[in-house]
Amino acid sequence: MSPTEILQPGVGPIGGEHYLAASPQTVLWGRLPCAADAPVLTVASGATVTIDTVSHEGILPDQGQDPLAYFTGHGVTADAVLADAVEIAATSPRDPLLDGPHVITGPVFVEGAEVGDLLKITVERLLPRVPYGVISNRHGKGALVGLLPRGPANVSVFTPVDGGTGVLPIADGGERIVRFPLAPFLGTMGVAVAGDERPHSVPPGAHGGNIDINLLVEGAVLYLPVQVRGALAYVGDPHFAQGDGEVALTALEASLRATLRFEVVPRAEAIAAFGEVTGPLVRTGEYLVPTGLDPDLNEAMRAAVRAALELLQARYGMAEHLAYAYLSAATDFDISQVVDIVCGVHARIREADFAAIVPPGSGA
16 A cells, blocks of 8 residues: 555644654553653643654564564555654563553643642544554453454454545455444543552553543543642553444554643532542533443443432532433443453433533533
């Protein structure tokens, strides 16, 4: 395949006030930042940052840890392979037995962020850096552990992109294809945890991390409870597309250039707007999206229901029994993913249903 617009480091549109490239000096491979990590960039609250992210697919050991060889082996021209992916695969430290797979860019220190505040991350723009990605299923992972993959080897499916669609064949070597729409988002968006131990990159938590919520497309907002001074925000695990559940283990993983706005929501304003937010909270143009996380999918569902109840009571003053009835009648609870050790469920509460109610702290 021939390259279209390849967003090599520093090349192409950079819309933010700041630019953060992905390099061995600005990424962690397989771990998330903690309070002991020094920021790679400091910005004021309200600033926009354009951040290059690198997908782990194509650079992992089971793919040869050589993205140039891996992707050219699938017909990609050498100049369409990202130079930062090549450098990170060759030089960034990672323990394959102890660390996760994800390449994490950051952390970013946001001035004014204190423990108890919310960090508001607005997704301003997401640009594909390459016209291809990979979907993988690995042994011991995915929704059907022990059944798929069928053979002894892991399965990685190279997936070209044609305009706004991903392309997969119906059968290996076949000419008939299926197309599916792209909806890019960052699977990992988070803030640093307290202490001096970097979390594994796979399980999400109150800090965010690998939440894999496909609603976080352009225009969406993620709120996270700040756990250390400055928040120390980070992103990674870029996707071109993902179905709720992400059942095979990965979805269409591919590198993105993300322009994000980082804003501090002071604790008092956050509580007035949403109540006590103890985990990731998403807001789209249509929905408020509280989340539930737990290794047990049933418990994740219960946690999402509790978070939704608490949000409706705090934001709109809705009586608990009426909020419970409303959620049952009018709110979809979606499975974010079931493949990241900690499962995720998120609720989609239509804000239009509450248009006649002016919530306190609505500016948040």
